[in-house]
Amino acid sequence: SGEVVSERVRPTLPFPPLLLYTVSGDALGMNAAVRATVRVGLYTGAKVYFVHEGYQGLVDGGDNIRLATWESVSMMLQLGGTVIGSARCQDFRTKEGRTKAACNLVKLGITNLCVIGGDGSLTGANQFRTEWTELLGDLVKAVFLCTSINAMVKCINLTEPCKITPNEAKCSSHLNIVGMVGSIDNDFCGTDMTIGTDSALHRIIEIVDAITTTAQSHQRTFILEVMGRHCGYLALVTALACGADWVFIPEMPPDNGWEDHLCRRLTEQRGRGSRLNIIIVAEGAMDRSGKPISCDLIKQLVSKRLGFDTRTTILGHVQRGGTPSAFDRILASRMGVEAVMALLEATPDTPACVVSLSGNMAVRLPLMECVQVTKDVTIAMGEGRFDDAVKLRGKSFENNWNTYKMLAHVHPPETKSNINIAIVNVGAPCAGMNAAVRSAVRIGLLQGHQMLAVHDGFDGLAHGMIEPIGWSGVAGWTGKGGSILGTKRSLPHEFMEEISLSITKFNIHAIVIIGGFEAFVGGLEMVQARDKYEELCIPLVVVPATVSNNVPGSDFSVGTDTALNTITMTCDRIKQSAAGTKRRVFIVETMGGYCGYLATMAGLATGADAAYIYEEPVNIHHLEVNVEHLVEKMKTTVKRGLILRNEKCNANYTTDFIFNLYSEEGKGVFDCRKNVLGHMQQGGTPSPFDRNFATKMGMKSVLWLTDKLKECYRHGRIFANSADSACVLGMRKRSLVFQPLAELKDQTDFEHRIPKIQWWLKLRPILKILAKYKINLDISEKTEIEHIIKKRGSAP
Secondary structure, three states, rough: OOOOEEOOOOOOOOOEEEEEEEEOOOOOOHHHHHHHHHHHHHHHHOEEEEEOHHHHHHHHHHEEEEEEEHHHHHHOOOOOOOOOOOOOOOOOHHHHHHHHHHHHHHHOOOOOEEEEEOOHHHHHHHHHHHHHHHHHHHHHHHHHHHHOHHHHHHHHHHHHHHHHOOOHHHHOOOEEEEEOOOOOOOOOOOOOOOOHHHHHHHEEEEEEHHHHHHHHHHEEEEEEEEEOOOOOHHHHHHHHOOOOOOOEHHHHHHHHHHHHHHHHHHHHHHOOOOOOOOOOOOEEOOOOOEOOOOHHHHHHHHHHHHHHOOEEEEHHHHOOOOOOOHHHHHHHOOOOOOHHHHHOOOOOOOOOOOEEEEEEEEEEHHHHHHHHHHHHHHHHHOOOOHHHHHHHHHHHHHHHHHHHHHHHOOOOOOOOOOOOEEEEEEEEOOOOHHHHHHHHHHHHOOOOEEEEEHHHHHHHHHOEEEEEEOHHOEEEEEEEOOOOOOEOOHHHHHHHHHHHHHHHHHOOOEEEEOOHHHHHHHHHHHHHHHOOOOOHHEEEEEEEEEEOOOOOOOOOEEHHHHHHHHHHHOOOOOOOHOOOOOOOEEEEOOOOOOOOHHHHHHHHHHHOEEEEEEOOOHHHHHHHHHHHHHHHOOOOOOOOEEEEEEEOOOOOOOHHHHHHHHHOOOOOOOEEEEOHHHHHHHOOOOHHHHHHHHHHHHHHHEEEEEHHHOOOEEEEEOOOHHHEEEEEEEOOOOOOEEEEEHHHHHHOOOOOOOEOOOOHHHHHHHHHHOOOOOOOOOOOOOOOOOOOHHHHHHOO
């Protein structure tokens, strides 16, 4: 990532001016993308221009196209909407309008465009690029027409700025375009998440959680309509995140006779003791014949047939507003950096591309391939090929749909498997643990297994604190924080013999261990004890769940996103507290043990000036550079600073030491305040991401155990002693994979409780660039454009 040096000078690289504009609708996170694009563009030595009011500003030119500065994007991260404006433009749909836009760009020497918008807006940008040579030709001809007396009459309506010289045309001979998708609907094929989707889910889930409490009080049925005219992603993930009884999405209309099925489902849920029903409807929902399904239609059906007290709520534009989530800020910042890199590497032969998210990787895809597949979804829905529509949406959407379908079944099979699977929470509690337990229990019951709840971690497993848990036993767990089962940090080596006796006593055939680094170590200890205790020769799986995100074998852990949002929102408030106080620096300590994930990602999400972590050793020189950096910053229009410190980044450079150092060195320039966030990072209700992630992890873990038990059944009993019978289920780049605990042992730093290789460290240079430090950024490695058709066909 390079050393931070004291000079605050950007490198001078040969990069033409860059134009940045947002078009179509607004989406939370757009401002973070604008900020990152501007700052990385300036870092490369380019001039960066804003276009205000989208395509309309591009056509009108003048003051709508303005130079961007470093300080002009300083306060953007936490703002919703788009501060440079966005407008739909009929003029740009005409060739005359696009000709004016081309002239405005050529006059400023702009040949690189970064566009943030939806598929329609990006398609318009690609058309602009395709016509570029023709538009320049028309503008050059206009000059010669104006120099001919006989043709003067033809130039009456052609104003002076809308003419270019042959030399100007030569200098702007080709146009490079890179797109970023900003849409809360997540309706653009080729990316797992579009900018704004996660924030919209936060708004929706906040409302659903609030409605749930009143619905329970009055035993009501609530029908909620969310946005998604052509895409049901918001509705589908909301249904997963709140455990809805039914969801209507345009990609998969309900079968004929759905009215009877819906009423039967609601009645069965009430019969199981539920005091409420939640139905989620996408605004574009329809039946198999193409007839719209509205909230009012469903309300009339439920009220008349069942007599349930029913209410409807249409969320509307509240989903677009508010403050962007941590996920959207980080996603948008990464996309902005990748967009500039794509323009930096572009040649006249490079096709227009869109930067996308695949798993945890930023990738580039051909823009028009993505647009075509997005159109194919609409065609498939129109032709009644609904299974194809779901597949065309991509693996993420398809997995969500399959997960919902499995959990929507409320009838466990009559035939039992005679398999007992125990679920235990280990380590510190975190948001999302309960969602993982809920999905694991219900999927296990649907497989015919008996599910056993283990209370208080390995202590409870050793001392027989084990009981069967049924379908209704986990009702409503998805949105609850902490660990309802109870959890402790104790490891199994303390009472391995008692654990083996409990496994025999309760006839446990497999174990799901949900927790952090203690869960990983505990699982490893059980595997290593198999030689001594034959009872431990059963399949087990570890589901990473910790705010620290330090479990080997997984890029993400359940609970980390919730903690990250807590830190981000708290830092926003801390910075806001200094709005009336000039020149103040805040030192904020985050959790994470020796793992610097929270500090680094929170630094990206909050626009921190520095983030101190164990993985990147800090010395007195770094502290000196950071103080000088803040002294210079206070001379600008931005009069506050933010420093994040991971709790165990350095034994000597403690939070108090750094606070005292900054206070002393900043005397007369700025004053300091310190905040230790503490256990508030472990509390709160889980974020939509954590609910969805935990639900899929819980389901996948039990399905894997079910298959593994079949493999390990020999001579009338379960016997599993191979390495691949004890695994960590984790997210690796683009997919969920099972990795043997024994293999991960060599990849682990046990002393500091972190993996030896951590993917997010490569994001550290972005944090430093966006804070205006000069670093040695390696841009020698070129990223190839992938193809969406091949990617969709080969994704695991």
